[in-house]
Amino acid sequence: xxxxxxxxxxxxxxxxxxxxxxxxxxxxxxxxxxxxxxxxxxxxxxxxxxxxxxxxxxxxxxxxxxxxxxxxxxxxxxxxxxxxxxxxxxxxxxxxxxxxxxxxxxxxxx
Amino acid sequence: xxxxxxxxxxxxxxxxxxxxxxxxxxxxxxxxxxxxxxxxxxxxxxxxxxxxxxxxxxxxxxxxxxxxxxxxxxxxxxxxxxxxxxxxxxxxxxxxxxxxxxxxxxxxxxxx
Numbered sequence: 001x002x003x004x005x006x007x008x009x010x011x012x013x014x015x016x017x018x019x020x021x022x023x024x025x026x027x028x029x030x031x032x033x034x035x036x037x038x039x040x041x042x043x044x045x046x047x048x049x050x051x052x053x054x055x056x057x058x059x060x061x062x063x064x065x066x067x068x069x070x071x072x073x074x075x076x077x078x079x080x081x082x083x084x085x086x087x088x089x090x091x092x093x094x095x096x097x098x099x100x101x102x103x104x105x106x107x108x109x110x
Numbered sequence: 111x112x113x114x115x116x117x118x119x120x121x122x123x124x125x126x127x128x129x130x131x132x133x134x135x136x137x138x139x140x141x142x143x144x145x146x147x148x149x150x151x152x153x154x155x156x157x158x159x160x161x162x163x164x165x166x167x168x169x170x171x172x173x174x175x176x177x178x179x180x181x182x183x184x185x186x187x188x189x190x191x192x193x194x195x196x197x198x199x200x201x202x203x204x205x206x207x208x209x210x211x212x213x214x215x216x217x218x219x220x221x222x
């Protein structure tokens with residue numbers, strides 16, 4: 001699986017959009033980009049995933065650059081409950097383990 | 111559709127005892143993964159199983175740890191002769207043949 005690089009931490013004001021970047025310059029053509037988050041030692045929560053097109057669901061949007069070497073997770077209106085560690089993972093979509101890096105610790109502040 | 115169910119949520123064992131952690135995957139999911147998270151550390155992959163098969167156990171400690179996913183029933187992570195260093199949160203995840211994995215809420219093991 002391709003290595004991903006994320007900032008260690010970010011702050012965001014409540015109600016504003018949180019934009020979390022991820023670099024995955026060695027991603028292969030059949031690897032997907034997955035995003036998970038872990039809120040204070042709870043089980044990791046699936047957020048969204050995509051291959052090359054932008055994706056949106058009820059939680060977030062995923063923007064993947066045309067060359068697929070980076071992506072951005074967007075939480076459109078961050079709330080205090082979005083404070084968590086966010087993980088970006090590049091992996092194949094057919095079973096297989098997820099390898100978690102250090103992630104980005106997002107702090108949403110009032 | 112119930113999520114990934116792990117039990118017990120909390121488990122206390124004395125040094126030298128055995129710990130058994132159970133994981134029931136989501137309906138329709140045939141892939142199960144176990145992860146360990148030591149206090150203040152990240153999630154570490156331990157083992158990947160399909161029904162009756164261990165696919166990847168590259169993250170499992172060489173001794174005292176074993177995992178199974180039988181034809182019937184939940185997946186079991188077994189830790190024999192527990193030591194204080196085994197105290198951690200153990201998370202199970204399951205996935206379908208295509209698509210991402212979904213995690214349970216974990217079992218917090220405390221060895222006293």
